[in-house]
Amino acid sequence: MKDLRIEWRTLDAMISMLFFSGLVVVLFSIAFDPQGQFAQQIAGGVLCVATMFASVSALNQAWSREIRHQVMDAQRTAPSPGAELYLAKAIANFLFVTIVQVILAPFFFIFYNLHVAGNAWLLALVLPLGTWALVGNGVFFAALAMSSRNRELLLSLILFPIFIPALLAMVQATTGIFTGESDPTLWIKMLFGYDIIFTTASLLLFDVVFHAE
Amino acid sequence: MTVNASGAEPARHCAQLLQVSKLFGSFAALRQVTVDLEPGRCYVLLGENGAGKSTLLRILAGLLRPTYGKVRVFGAAEPHQERARIGYMSHAPMLYDELTAQENLRYFASLYPGRNCLTPADALRQVGLDPNLNRPFGHYSQGMRQRTSLARVLIASPDLLLLDEPFSNMDVESARQMVDLLARFRQSDRTIVLTTHQRELAAPIADWVLTLHAGRVASFEPGSPRTGPGPWGTEPGSPTR
Numbered sequence A: 001m002k003d004l005r006i007e008w009r010t011l012d013a014m015i016s017m018l019f020f021s022g023l024v025v026v027l028f029s030i031a032f033d034p035q036g037q038f039a040q041q042i043a044g045g046v047l048c049v050a051t052m053f054a055s056v057s058a059l060n061q062a063w064s065r066e067i068r069h070q071v072m073d074a075q076r077t078a079p080s081p082g083a084e085l086y087l088a089k090a091i092a093n094f095l096f097v098t099i100v101q102v103i104l105a106p107f108f109f110i111f112y113n114l115h116v117a118g119n120a121w122l123l124a125l126v127l128p129l130g131t132w133a134l135v136g137n138g139v140f141f142a143a144l145a146m147s148s149r150n151r152e153l154l155l156s157l158i159l160f161p162i163f164i165p166a167l168l169a170m171v172q173a174t175t176g177i178f179t180g181e182s183d184p185t186l187w188i189k190m191l192f193g194y195d196i197i198f199t200t201a202s203l204l205l206f207d208v209v210f211h212a213e
Numbered sequence B: 001m002t003v004n005a006s007g008a009e010p011a012r013h014c015a016q017l018l019q020v021s022k023l024f025g026s027f028a029a030l031r032q033v034t035v036d037l038e039p040g041r042c043y044v045l046l047g048e049n050g051a052g053k054s055t056l057l058r059i060l061a062g063l064l065r066p067t068y069g070k071v072r073v074f075g076a077a078e079p080h081q082e083r084a085r086i087g088y089m090s091h092a093p094m095l096y097d098e099l100t101a102q103e104n105l106r107y108f109a110s111l112y113p114g115r116n117c118l119t120p121a122d123a124l125r126q127v128g129l130d131p132n133l134n135r136p137f138g139h140y141s142q143g144m145r146q147r148t149s150l151a152r153v154l155i156a157s158p159d160l161l162l163l164d165e166p167f168s169n170m171d172v173e174s175a176r177q178m179v180d181l182l183a184r185f186r187q188s189d190r191t192i193v194l195t196t197h198q199r200e201l202a203a204p205i206a207d208w209v210l211t212l213h214a215g216r217v218a219s220f221e222p223g224s225p226r227t228g229p230g231p232w233g234t235e236p237g238s239p240t241r
Helices: A002-010 A012-032 A036-059 A064-076 A082-111 A120-145 A151-179 A185-210 B053-061 B079-085 B101-109 B120-126 B142-154 B172-187 B199-205
Strands: B015-024 B027-037 B042-046 B068-073 B086-089 B160-164 B191-195 B208-213 B216-222
Touching: A002 A012, A002 A082, A002 B101, A012 A036, A012 A082, A036 A082, A036 A120, A036 A151, A082 A120, A082 A185, A120 A151, A120 A185, A151 A185, B015 B053, B027 B053, B027 B068, B027 B216, B042 B053, B042 B199, B053 B068, B053 B079, B053 B086, B053 B160, B053 B191, B068 B079, B079 B086, B086 B142, B101 B120, B101 B142, B120 B142, B142 B160, B142 B172, B160 B172, B172 B191, B172 B199
Parallel strands: B042 B191, B042 B208, B086 B160, B160 B191
Antiparallel strands: B015 B027, B015 B068, B208 B216
């Protein structure tokens, strides 16, 4: 609630997310002039890259408010488990990215002149699973990188390689849904498994990262 | 259990530092510091900048681990095991600028599950602030920020209060009010350790005054007539270095 309230008052993360993801959608549409089947084939990739840029710009700020004024020290001296803090932060960032995706969706369909050939409702499964994969890992690694001077660079360096399996699954699943040529079920299962494994690992390890000197 | 200066009765310990040293790279912030803190006492730490005062507080708060030596807080081998009983106030406010004081305190109270916390309004009244103030914390004056920061620490009713420069940026009257509040806090058998450069402000509540120099305990002296056994479990005048 605290993160949502602060974001509602400042809109810091939302504005930068909308800017970056909007830029990706517009620039790709200008660069490729997507039409018909070609648009369906690249739309999944563009959507995922837009989500990725949006998430990273939010994740870079995920702990900045806690670093300012040493708020994090107050949290570290409190008895509440770090896993709860991680989960709350991940859920808040997940909601921010989801809101951006919802705002961006109509523009995306307009710019790419997109017609969904497969089961469109599956997007409601793929996008949240892919977003959680990115945000769940991102919040964890942003906490890991926060004591570094180059924390923004470090976050991208750590996060992107680890996110590759989820990115692949997300792109393949959304492309399958847009083109209707392949069954996205296997990729959705892979995303689901990825989320469970990495979220569990983050929950278990977050205390160690959070209380490190 | 350590025997106190008189040797007659066993001392009760709120916290102990035994031969604690803290190194940051090759720089020694603390060197073999041994201190026993008793419940219901106020210990004032003095020393120039870089003497190791803040490092000592952060070790007691469980935010830093000593490089050498041992720390026991309320009998626990690691201070973080007793986090719920420790309140730590840094010279930074440790609060969110975008939230009001009430919202900040409500959030921090939620981090103490199972602890009998004060209500945010009560905590703010205790430090002399209006609980109905609806401005974001970032818009507060420096003195108000300091009070709100103290309210954050008090909200969980800690048994050990660690205050790093609590009087900085406060006018004399506000600082005196804070001293009165701390005096009431100490009367309920709770321990206060505070660092300051304004010795005269803390004098009315200081049971013991410890001076640090270059990471070592340079001296200690009684601060008020309430003073009992020395903080090292030894006779005053023979500090452990």
